[in-house]
Amino acid sequence: MKHKQIRLLALVLCVSMIFAFQIHAENPGDTGIMPLWDYAGACSCDIVFTEYDVGIASASVASRYLGGVIYAKLTLYRVGNWLTGDTLVNFWEKADYNAVDFGETFIPDDGKKYKLVLEGTVTYNGYTEPVYLEDIETYHAS
Numbered sequence: 001m002k003h004k005q006i007r008l009l010a011l012v013l014c015v016s017m018i019f020a021f022q023i024h025a026e027n028p029g030d031t032g033i034m035p036l037w038d039y040a041g042a043c044s045c046d047i048v049f050t051e052y053d054v055g056i057a058s059a060s061v062a063s064r065y066l067g068g069v070i071y072a073k074l075t076l077y078r079v080g081n082w083l084t085g086d087t088l089v090n091f092w093e094k095a096d097y098n099a100v101d102f103g104e105t106f107i108p109d110d111g112k113k114y115k116l117v118l119e120g121t122v123t124y125n126g127y128t129e130p131v132y133l134e135d136i137e138t139y140h141a142s
Contacts, residue, residue, distance in 0.1 A: 037129055038064070045058075051142055053107070054107065055106045056105055057092075058101075063097075070121070070123075071095040071120055072131070073118075073119050074102045078115075079112075110139060115134060118132065120132075
């Protein structure tokens with residue numbers, strides 16, 4: 001009898017622990033699970049290709065609190081194979097208060113894969129928080 005009570009207690013504890021730990025996630029579309037930052041509010045990193053054979057590298061970082069200092073670096077790579085590695089296409093850096101936005105253009109090559117990496121920091125009230133996002137897209141000429 002005591003053995004059954006211990007099993008029942010263990011089952012109740014396991015179930016209660018599962019419900020005690022909540023996972024907070026936002027639906028960011030096809031880019032995966034959006035991280036929860038303490039000082040960074042809205043962050044995005046995206047590659048889009050227009051019908052005019054132009055690539056657009058866009059990204060933004062916004063502070064959750066007014067007066068946050070933001071530094072961000074956006075780096076565009078052409079993805080290579082395991083032997084040659086990735087090739088740097090271009091990079092852009094910005095720093096400002098409260099928000100930083102990027103909207104840069106590039107000329108893509110047909111059939112090539114591109115990787116956009118957003119790295120930065122959000123500093124508020126003496127605390128610095130790192131931000132990292134990336135997007136990978138393949139260009140196909142229309």
